[in-house]
Amino acid sequence: MTETMQFRAIVVQKTTDAAGTSAQTATLQLVDDDFLGSAAVTIELLYSSINFKDGLALGGRPGVVRAWPLIAGIDLVGTVLHSSDPRWMPGDLVLQNGAKLGESLHGGLAERARVDGEALVRLPSTLSAKRAAAIGTAGFTAMLSVLALERHGVTPESGPVLVTGATGGVGSLAIVLLAARGYRVHALTGRLGEFGDYLRGLGAVDVIDRAELREPGKPLQSERWAAVVDSVGSVTLANAIAHTKYGGIVTACGMAQGIDLPATVMPFILRSVVLAGINSVDAPIALREQAWQRLGTDLDLDLLDRVTRVIPLAEAPDAAARILSGTLHGRTVVDVRA
Ligand SMILES: NC(=O)c1ccc[n+]([C@@H]2O[C@H](COP(=O)([O-])OP(=O)(O)OC[C@H]3O[C@@H](n4cnc5c(N)ncnc54)[C@H](OP(=O)(O)O)[C@@H]3O)[C@@H](O)[C@H]2O)c1
Known part of the structure; x- marks a missing residue:
């Protein structure tokens, strides 16, 4: 993270040419902290991941991103930096899946995020941040x-x-x-x-x-x-x-x-x-917590590691193209600090 309160993010933009044809592009950019708006919980991100939906968003396909410009990424895992929501304290390790991330709210393919705290889940103590992103x-x-x-x-x-x-x-x-x-x-x-x-x-x-x-x-x-x-x-x-x-x-x-x-x-x-x-995006918080509690106890972590590979932020667009072409398998974690 730079001291000027700028951070790296994969930003999806929509452009429309003179003929009225729209196109969507995703690029790695430096953005200002203000870009995130004023939600309650600021998170220093550690990992995100590449899901099929991220493939669609980064691949320029319509239907996923509904606000532009938008930071992509439907998953985030990180550490709370500041919070005006009493449920969350600086230092808390948290995750969020969906709940409009990367669709109409800035998402997890970045070094920083700001969310309202409603859909945040505390990391189960049995899972590292990287493994939580591998689950995603x-x-x-x-x-x-x-x-x-x-x-x-x-x-x-x-x-x-x-x-x-x-x-x-x-x-x-x-x-x-x-x-x-x-x-x-x-x-x-x-x-x-x-x-x-x-x-x-x-x-x-x-x-x-x-x-x-x-x-x-x-x-x-x-x-x-x-x-x-x-x-x-x-x-x-x-x-x-x-x-x-x-x-x-x-x-x-x-x-x-x-x-x-x-x-x-x-x-x-x-x-x-x-x-x-099955709809993960709008799952109520009680169901999110139940699912993550079970993920924290049921998953064989060696097998999880076997299906996981880790890539740096800059490689997210390439991985997104590969998930769309059906040449990825298992889970791809994005180390947003790399
Ligand atoms: N409802 C929700 O909340 C929710 C949440 C997560 C994901 N999803 C959706 O679930 C789907 C899978 O997501 P994912 O992240 O697991 O994607 P993924 O990693 O790309 O897995 C999709 C798998 O489907 C198979 N496949 C691909 N093209 C196919 C075709 N033409 N016909 C039949 N099988 C095909 C491939 O498996 P094989 O090569 O082994 O056949 C591929 O690995 C996506 O449509 C995604 O949008 C929905």
Whole structure:
């Protein structure tokens, strides 16, 4: 951090040319402290991470960033510097996932942040700042999905659980979390040859080629899975629903394949399958705290380290391009001080 109260940040700008065509760019810049506005809690940031949504924002895709110019990054982990919110004191180690960070509020891909404190969570004592960033929104969302399965009454005895988008951030951490609780995890991946051993190493007992669920299928198919944690949407999600056992649950959090859902109501009315939406951005604080408490106790930290790589702030745009092109796997932590 420079003494002039300037700090480095990845800033997303929107430009419109003479023909009225808009474009969005993301660049590493020096910005003034005033840029952050006047919210209650100022945080010296340590780490952020690269999620699919960060890929979209930094890659110039519409739909994520809704205010310009904006510091990108939907995750932050850091140390409180100043706070007028009595819940937070200088020196507190805190994290935040979503809650409009990197969308309409300045986010975590910077050396400094200022937030209102409502969605901040204290770092669990079992987790370092780097590991909390490695979990990030992806791991938080994986945990929200596991909690939804548990609320539905799914146990390891119910049958195998399918995780789609398995090599991704949500997928990798969902496998680790489910396997640790004794679930038999089937991992669906488009990169079976390259990452089959990686997925078994995370705890998957079976690794399935994405192609098996890629083509449109019948409304009802063989009952294979007691539950599904889906992060890809589209035809894959429709087929996963059609393969879910009587009384099972499918959580839907993502759209890596597409936003459509070409399904029928048959699995719902003939098998009592439940489709549960997962939204990490607007999760209430009690649910955030519950999820992070569980992340602090359930995650195998060696496995978390195995799926994590760390990059400096300047490399965030490159990593964002790679998450969009599907060539990243696991979790990418951004060391904002490097
Ligand atoms: N609702 C929420 O609050 C929330 C929170 C976090 C993330 N999400 C969403 O969840 C999704 C995953 O996020 P992430 O951070 O885990 O992203 P990620 O690391 O890029 O993982 C996505 C994975 O999906 C698979 N995939 C990619 N393209 C695909 C395609 N065309 N068809 C089928 N599978 C494909 C790939 O896994 P394989 O190569 O193994 O097949 C990829 O690794 C994104 O859509 C993201 O926006 C939502």
